[in-house]
Amino acid sequence: xxxxxxxxxxxxxxxxxxxxRRVFQGRGRSHGYITRLMSxxxxxxxxxxxxxxxxxxxxxxxxPTFGLHPHSGLATLTYVAEGSVxxxxxNGATGVLRAGGVExxxxxxxxxxxxxxxxxxxxxxxxxxxxxPPHLELGDSESLYQSAADxxxxxxxxxxxxxxxxxxxxxxxxxxxxYLAVSLKAGETWxxxxxxxxxxxxxxxGKGAVEIPEVLEHGEIVVFDRLEGxxxxxxxxxxxFVIGSAAPHPHPLALGYYSVHTSQAALEAGEARIEEIRxxxxxxxxx
Numbered sequence: 001x002x003x004x005x006x007x008x009x010x011x012x013x014x015x016x017x018x019x020x021r022r023v024f025q026g027r028g029r030s031h032g033y034i035t036r037l038m039s040x041x042x043x044x045x046x047x048x049x050x051x052x053x054x055x056x057x058x059x060x061x062x063x064p065t066f067g068l069h070p071h072s073g074l075a076t077l078t079y080v081a082e083g084s085v086x087x088x089x090x091n092g093a094t095g096v097l098r099a100g101g102v103e104x105x106x107x108x109x110x111x112x113x114x115x116x117x118x119x120x121x122x123x124x125x126x127x128x129x130x131x132x133p134p135h136l137e138l139g140d141s142e143s144l145y146q147s148a149a150d151x152x153x154x155x156x157x158x159x160x161x162x163x164x165x166x167x168x169x170x171x172x173x174x175x176x177x178x179y180l181a182v183s184l185k186a187g188e189t190w191x192x193x194x195x196x197x198x199x200x201x202x203x204x205x206g207k208g209a210v211e212i213p214e215v216l217e218h219g220e221i222v223v224f225d226r227l228e229g230x231x232x233x234x235x236x237x238x239x240x241f242v243i244g245s246a247a248p249h250p251h252p253l254a255l256g257y258y259s260v261h262t263s264q265a266a267l268e269a270g271e272a273r274i275e276e277i278r279x280x281x282x283x284x285x286x287x
Contacts, residue, residue: 020201020224020231022212027219033058037204037221040253040260044129047200047223049175049249051260052129055204055219058083058122065116068287070277071107072270073137073254073261075174078103079160079181080125081206081240084118090277091143100148102160104171106132107259110273111141112281124206126242131249131260132174138269144171156190157182160242176247184210184235193230194245201231201245208239216241 028037035055038044044051051074068088078085084098089105090112097103097118105113117123146169151158154165161169162178176197184190186208194201201224209217210233216222224231251262259274261267281287 020227020229022214022222023225024221024223025214025216026221028055028221033061035219038202040129040255043202043221043223045253047202047244048251048253049131049177049246050128050200050202050244051131051253052127053204053221054127055125055206056127057124060122062117062120066114068112068114068281070110070112070258070274071105072110072256072259072274073107073266074132074259075104075106075130076127077105077130077161077179078115078125078127079242080123081181082125083121083123085115085123085125086118087113087115087145089113089143090281091141093143093145095145097145098147100151100158102144102146102151102171104142104144104146104161106136106139106142106174107270108132108136108139108141110270110277111143112274112277113143126204126206128179128242128244129260130174130177131251131253131262133249134251134262134266136174137261137266146171156184156188157192175249177244178246179242179244181240181242182233183240184208184233184238186235186237186239189232189234191230191232192243192245196228197247198245199226199248201226201243203231203241203243206240206242208235208237210235210239210241 038053040051088094152167158181160179204221254261254267
């Protein structure tokens with residue numbers, strides 16, 4: 001059964017379900033210290049606006065630096081669970097993002113950024129891409145950086161984007177999205193009930209293992225069905241994961257190498273702006 005078919009409920013499925021079913025579980029593809037858990041051509045096509053997810057874990061080694069590279073039509077959210085990463089972007093920001101912090105980059109019509117090694121030692125976290133709606137995909141770019149102290153906390157959950165438990169992150173979400181980072185001690189339980197209309201629901205394990213009741217372990221991504229309801233978790237060990245839910249992105253995905261847009265025309269406009277920025281960077285000797 002394809003992932004797309006698995007996520008679509010049958011016509012006679014109940015309208016309300018107290019617990020959502022796991023319909024996909026996998027480990028993605030690893031290359032060095034990066035594990036690709038979601039891409040626009042696979043899970044991202046059915047979980048949109050969530051279209052891309054990487055787990056990064058340098059296992060204590062020197063983390064590689066990714067040179068300046070472009071994006072358009074999407075937003076990236078990088079969450080550092082442990083350690084630190086450096087950053088630079090063509091909006092003029094540069095610095096080091098430390099544990100618990102977030103980098104938010106809404107690319108809009110085009111931006112270039114880079115990242116890589118921060119302080120020596122273990123660095124672990126996630127980078128998520130979110131497809132933007134038409135009114136933002138060719139808008140101005142925006143870059144925001146939050147320290148751990150800037151991020152609202154509700155129980156074991158850090159609110160990285162959207163709102164949860166009556167509090168909201170200061171970052172303005174581009175659509176109806178909730179994205180949380182959750183830490184549980186061994187034996188602790190926690191339940192997530194998405195807001196009404198959040199058909200897309202998934203989680204990715206960054207550390208340890210939990211039961212739902214199926215066992216989910218470090219490095220796995222899990223997709224749940226689209227029925228109303230939530231998911232309960234019990235930590236088998238000390239565990240950390242990110243979980244996302246959202247209203248569906250009702251637009252096709254027009255894909256470039258670093259870009260995601262809602263149409264071919266928008267993609268071409270975004271890639272033209274990316275090229276303009278590239279020429280400026282070359283003239284400045286930065287590429």
